[in-house]
Amino acid sequence: MSKTLSDVCEMIALPEEMTEKVLTFAKEYDRAITAPFLATLSQPETWKHSIEQITTRLGEDPDGCKMLTVMLLCAVDAYEEYQKRGMSEKIFVDTMKFCARFTQEHYQVHGCYAFTWGWWFPRQISLHEFRIGALEYEMIVKEGEKLINIHIPADADMTREVLRKSYLEAREFFKKFFPDYGQAEMVCDSWLLAPFLRELLPESSRILGFQNAFDVIRVDETSNGCIRWVYGRTDLPYPELAEKTSLQKKIKACLLEGRSIGEAYGKLQKDPWKE
Known part of the structure; x- marks a missing residue:
C-alpha cells in the first residue's frame, strides 16, 4: 500500500x-x-x-x-x-x-x-543507509572496497545484547537485500572509539563496551568532534558548556585544561559483543 x-x-x-x-x-x-x-x-x-x-x-x-x-x-x-x-x-x-x-x-x-x-x-x-535496531549501517565504497560504515544514533541502546542483536540482524539484512555487502567489513569513524575515553570512563561503561568490539586502525588525538554529540551544539565557549551528565562534566573539564578527546577509525571484529 x-x-x-x-x-x-x-x-x-x-x-x-x-x-x-x-x-x-x-x-x-x-x-x-x-x-x-x-x-x-x-x-x-x-x-x-x-x-x-x-x-x-x-x-x-x-x-x-x-x-x-x-x-x-x-x-x-x-x-x-x-x-x-x-x-x-x-x-x-x-x-x-x-x-x-x-x-x-x-x-x-x-x-x-x-x-x-x-x-x-x-x-x-x-x-544506502538503514537503521537496524540500535545502529545505522551505511554502504560505502572506499579505495575500491565495499564497506559498511556504522553510525551511532544519539538514542541508541548501547547494551551488549542489543548491539549484538542489531549486528546479527544487519548481517542477515545485507545478505538478503544487498548480497555484494553481505560479508563486507564493518567500520566506524567516531569519537566514541577515542582511546582517551578510557581515562575518563569506568570499565563498566557501555561506550567502552562498544569500543571493545573494534580493532582501531588510526587515531586523531586532536579532534574535538565529540562536542557536537555530547553537548548538542558547537557555538558555545567551553566555560558555558552544559554539565547535566557525568560525561559532560568530565569532557568539559578536559576541554578547559586544553586537552582534546580525539576520535578513531576502527574495524568491527568478526564476532562483536559476544559474551
Missing part, C-alpha cells in the same frame, strides 16, 4: 509544528524545479552537488522546512521501493526517523524547530 507525505510525517513522528509547515509548503512546491537534481540523489558522488543545487532552487529556507519537504517527498518514493523489495516497514520508519530526531534535538537545544541535515538525508532516501 502506498503512502502519502502526511502518512510518512506521522509514521516518523515528525513534530506537529514542522509537519504543518511541510504539508503547507508541499502544496505550493513545484517538483519540476528540483527534478534534475532529485534524479541524481541516488549516487553518493553527486549528493553534495545535488543538495547545493536544490538549496539554490528552493531559495530562502531559514528553518530548513523546504528542504525537509523535498526530502520527505523522496522518502515517500523510497517507501515504494522498500515495498517492491520486500523490506521491513519497521526498518523504513526507524531509518527515516533520523530527520524527526534531529528536528526535535534542535528544539531542545535552541528552543525552536529546524532541520539542518538535508545534506545527510540522501543516504536514507537512496537506500
